[in-house]
Amino acid sequence: MAGIELRQLRKSYGAFEAIPAIDLTIEDGEFCIFVGPSGCGKSTLLRTIAGLEDASAGEILIGGEEVSRRHPGERGAAMVFQNYALYPHMTVRQNMGYALKIAKKPKEEIKTTVERAARTLGLEDLLERKPSELSGGQRQRVAIGRAIVRDPKVFLFDEPLSNLDAELRTRMRLELADLHRSLGVTMVYVTHDQVEAMTLADRIVVLRSGRIEQVGSPLDLYENPENLFVARFIGSPSMNILKAETIADGIRLTGLDGPPLPRPDFVPAAWRGPLGIRPEHLRLHPGGMEVRLRAVEHLGDVTYGYATLSDGTELCIDLQNHRKMAAGDSVALAIPTERAFFFDQKTERRLR
Numbered sequence: 007m008a009g010i011e012l013r014q015l016r017k018s019y020g021a022f023e024a025i026p027a028i029d030l031t032i033e034d035g036e037f038c039i040f041v042g043p044s045g046c047g048k049s050t051l052l053r054t055i056a057g058l059e060d061a062s063a064g065e066i067l068i069g070g071e072e073v074s075r076r077h078p079g080e081r082g083a084a085m086v087f088q089n090y091a092l093y094p095h096m097t098v099r100q101n102m103g104y105a106l107k108i109a110k111k112p113k114e115e116i117k118t119t120v121e122r123a124a125r126t127l128g129l130e131d132l133l134e135r136k137p138s139e140l141s142g143g144q145r146q147r148v149a150i151g152r153a154i155v156r157d158p159k160v161f162l163f164d165e166p167l168s169n170l171d172a173e174l175r176t177r178m179r180l181e182l183a184d185l186h187r188s189l190g191v192t193m194v195y196v197t198h199d200q201v202e203a204m205t206l207a208d209r210i211v212v213l214r215s216g217r218i219e220q221v222g223s224p225l226d227l228y229e230n231p232e233n234l235f236v237a238r239f240i241g242s243p244s245m246n247i248l249k250a251e252t253i254a255d256g257i258r259l260t261g262l263d264g265p266p267l268p269r270p271d272f273v274p275a276a277w278r279g280p281l282g283i284r285p286e287h288l289r290l291h292p293g294g295m296e297v298r299l300r301a302v303e304h305l306g307d308v309t310y311g312y313a314t315l316s317d318g319t320e321l322c323i324d325l326q327n328h329r330k331m332a333a334g335d336s337v338a339l340a341i342p343t344e345r346a347f348f349f350d351q352k353t354e355r356r357l358r
């Protein structure tokens with residue numbers, strides 16, 4: 007068991023700095039998830055920890071030991087990839103036991119270890135099959151099994167569920183949560199899936215252009231985003247961002263006609279900037295600000311309405327259980343100020 011510490015870790019490809027410099031401590035036993043838009047450096051960071059990429063500078067500590075110069079196999083980390091990376095000509099048993107065979111472990115030990123991992127993952131009956139005879143979910147389980155048999159100090163997952171269909175993804179997500187509970191081992195997990203991040207993580211690390219924007223528990227990031235980027239990135243559907251400004255008697259929203267919102271104390275008297283409000287926090291309020299719905303999506307448990315405001319801003323509204331609503335209808339909205347987020351125009355930091 008071991009935590010991970012990154013100290014001033016940098017990774018460049020030629021002149022391009024994929025990771026300018028990261029400091030991060032991941033606790034022993036923690037489930038830590040890296041999220042961020044495509045190309046922000048999630049895989050690079052994970053691969054650098056694993057040793058599949060050489061760090062350009064800085065230190066990587068796993069279980070308190072500096073490993074940044076060590077061969078990937080000698081870091082105590084096992085990685086699971088999105089595309090499974092199984093050997094097609096080997097059976098499940100051979101795939102799972104391969105690392106142990108290379109390490110010259112006794113045959114009997116390999117057998118026991120592989121079979122124990124297979125039981126954990128429900129693969130007992132598939133051990134003699136080839137990868138081509140398995141479903142996507144089963145292949146991903148084999149890839150995880152191959153990591154488990156190495157008894158690593160830390161598991162590194164790079165979008166392991168992205169190739170699976172929605173139903174299987176949900177099942178595998180729950181299995182991964184169980185696995186983490188039963189092994190109690192440190193897991194670092196890259197995903198761009200909101201639900202995976204929110205449900206699996208002890209802590210989420212939000213990355214943007216190779217830099218950490220914020221680290222926190224899922225609910226902390228949802229309730230207390232420190233800046234506009236995190237506010238937009240965490241939450242599904244995304245937070246609405248409106249243009250707003252302080253006027254004499256409160257806060258006026260561009261694009262929405264109605265009475266001004268009360269101005270919280272922390273918002274300066276001469277403020278203009280983005281105001282954020284989540285779809286689920288907009289209230290339907292007779293006599294409120296009128297918007298015409300351009301589209302309505304009925305998802306069964308929830309209904310979303312979409313409107314384009316007069317200044318072009320797109321608004322998404324959680325219509326709760328208003329099943330009768332349809333495109334073309336108008337709704338009257340209120341924005342509860344205590345649920346709104348106010349951002350500095352220039353720095354995009356949240357005012358509070």
Ligand SMILES: Nc1ncnc2c1ncn2[C@@H]1O[C@H](COP(=O)(O)OP(=O)(O)O)[C@@H](O)[C@H]1O
Nearest residue numbers: 019022024042043044045046047048049050051
């Ligand atoms: N081998 C490489 N050579 C040059 N640039 C790379 C290489 N691998 C990744 N990059 C660049 O580094 C950035 C981060 O990539 P990556 O870590 O794969 O992003 P993510 O996993 O978050 O989508 C991207 O701009 C990507 O183009």
Ligand SMILES: [Mg+2]
Nearest residue numbers: 048049050164
């Ligand atoms: Mg990636």
